[in-house]
């Protein structure tokens with residue numbers, strides 16, 4: 001089984017960020033899960049929402065070693081869809097029966113894929129992922145960012161994209177199984 005999976009939170013699946021992750025996913029032959037199609041509600045201190053799509057989605061993601069978090073930069077931060085999803089990681093800390101499942105995140109490697117209309121990735125945007133990874137015990141594997149000021153065009157960032165793909169490409173036949 002492929003060891004990598006991607007999860008995208010964007011306000012349009014086929015926009016700039018969607019195009020970028022589709023290009024990466026095609027090279028890696030990986031699944032991309034669209035958070036907009038999931039019914040995931042914001043964190044609830046009373047945990048009245050544990051029957052929504054968050055736990056089944058996490059159970060699926062935890063089958064993989066590498067998780068790519070994909071989001072555009074919206075107001076110097078991750079998308080609302082991604083933020084709601086990340087907030088729900090708190091379920092693993094605050095619901096005792098989920099503590100063990102949450103600990104499984106410690107064996108994972110997290111990556112970030114983003115687009116914006118800036119050449120550089122926003123530090124605050126990237127830090128919100130890497131700090132969250134650190135807190136949850138997820139090892140940080142790296143990021144790739146594409147400037148979409150003039151629409152999506154991967155050409156200018158092709159080297160970075162290729163290097164990112166290389167990091168995640170299974171390197172032997174046994175890795176790919």
Ligand SMILES: Cc1cc2nc3c(=O)[nH]c(=O)nc-3n(C[C@H](O)[C@H](O)[C@H](O)COP(=O)(O)O)c2cc1C
Pocket residue numbers: 010011012014015016017018072073074075076077115116117118148
């Ligand atoms: C609500 C909103 C907020 C945005 N905020 C930023 C921002 O803070 N910095 C930036 O460089 N681009 C910003 N942008 C531009 C997007 O990051 C950029 O167009 C991105 O490629 C859009 O990806 P998408 O097609 O997946 O939505 C914003 C766009 C929107 C719609």
